[in-house]
Amino acid sequence: MNIKQISHLPNTSAMESFGLLPDHEEILSCELCNKNGMKAKIINYGATLTSLLIPVATGEVVDVVLGFDTLESYLASYHLPSAPYFGATVGRYAGRIDKGVFALNDQTFQLNTNNNGNALHGGNIGFGQKTWNITHITSGDNPSITLSLLSENLEENYPGALQVDLTYTVTEENELKLEYKATSTEDTVVNLTHHTYFNLDGHHRDLLNQTLFIDSDKMLETDTENIPTGNFIALSDHDFDFRTAKKCPEAIDNSFVIESGKAVSATLSSVGNNLQMKVITDQPSVHIYVGGNCFGSIKGKENTNYHTFSGICFEAQNFPDAPNHKHFPNSVLRKGETYHQKTLYRFENIT
Template identity: 35%
Template sequence: MNVTKTPTGKSINGAEIYAIDLENNTGTKVRIFNYGTIINSFEIINKDGKKQDIVLGFDTIDGYLSDAYLANYPYFGAIIGRYANRIANGSFSIDGTKYELSKNAGGATLHGGTEGFDKKLWNIDQVATEPHASVTFSYTSPDGEEQFPGTLETQLSFELTDHNELILSYQAETDLATAVNLTHHSYFNLSAEGGNIAGHLHRMNASRYLEQDDNFTVTGNLLPVEGSHHDFRLGKTIGENWDAETGYDQTYVLDKPYGDLTLASETTDPVSGLRLQVYTTEPVAHFYTAKHLEVQNGKKGQEYRPFDAFCVETQHHPNGINIADFPSTVLKPGQTYYQTTIYKVII
């Protein structure tokens, strides 16, 4: 096990951005920036004995800060907070008080607002090599940030095991009742050559998905996957019967006991043989096949195009703060928010 901390030469408001490298005993290496806790690379040794990076991104931190990238921003590899996905009309009420948030998606609040947790510089609290290579970050979101109530103390740790498991453990506390729904937004491609992921095999343990309006905001209705192209229960190629123009951008309700750490999805590239399993304590997973992806000068000069990656964003129900029948996303003083998600690569 090995952990290294390297300055990038870039700073935010005078504070240095660092790259943290976690390496296990099998040669797997994960690089994470403390800017947005971005998973910059997830590099494994594939069956041919070659290094293969399974996440999209840039060679250096500069790409994530460039105006060109931010103009068509896909949230590459970053934490999402305070609230993942869309909040309808950019507002919610807690205990009779209504909060109007920053709106950044057609009248809704998307991924925490104009400047969410993905654009914050996180503190590096601890690095360790035992029992596994790990790093723990923290960020204090002040009361009123993006108009959310309460000061939220958030901690996120990454732990890389010898079983090629990257374990993400979240924790948060507040001094005032607030809305919290955290996730991570890595873009995966399991092909050694990259490119379109329509041929990846995908399986998801979900019998229902969440209806969305024309602005992709969850309405509160649950729909059965049976008889629709959303049915991944037995596994199929991602492109088998999708809409080739839109792909998938949908939230699936996982068939699991609430709070249990269980398998949410499994995705395999038939050519490379790589398999990515996602385990989570969260009740839903948002499956996105990157229909809006248009990025120049990615890693090694690559151009990333629509459907060149997939995301499995584990979280609570989007817009759940406004839908009483959904699991609560209200965090109150004296309570602690917990979440665990594991990305496991099988070679």
């Protein structure tokens, strides 16, 4: 069993085996349920959300996230030409770092590159491909699971041994809450995020009739390789101005700047299920991603054919390539300090 340092494990019935890694290490799945019938399933491979069941007004319960039924499929997905990162925890640095290079304390670090000569989502083997330890589980009201990971010094050439703790909580208000904490033995850069693809009509449907709201008046300008230039694009009269909700675009891969203190950063709404999801975060941006990595040929849960319009990601995070832009929000975690991040996805019936 891959459970280490458990301080409280009151409900082992919520835990089951999800399969074995090639080295025969067992991967576990934990189910968190609230009193309303909302259920989240998390595996400790990649601290990955595999299923999120939401009760809707019709009385049905809908799985609103894309994923796979087997561990083997998650493992295989990282060998595709471009991994989809279904439900994964992304780190050490979410998004792209230009040519995998950054300077810190007058020292230059060359990271492993895995995306057209750039570093993407932590490198060749990011946090989504790591086995996390399950360190704490609670049941009852607001059940939660805490998963922990130690990223060794110079893993993927990042400085410092980084200790990461991530707590998933299902609240009685039908929220999925994610709280991240990290410390490092040396000064380093950190940017963690969550990479679930959502679909409020169910993981087997498309986004055709769902609408998107983003409380942002500017987004990062990027070059042809999606590396930030350091400039911003004003969204007035732009196709990607979602301050007035409109249909989800069939292709988008952009970081929207979010002002701190906003009650709701983004909202996804479905008239089909009379359901909406509100994204609330303390991060300076939400990266919205639709399309590109499903290829129209990925077999997902329940033998579903996932395609480029099957799901939408709301990646709450710091700016991509922030270590190389002094005017971007700080991405440096100093030795002795603690990185904190909190994001929640709130599900509500539309009345």
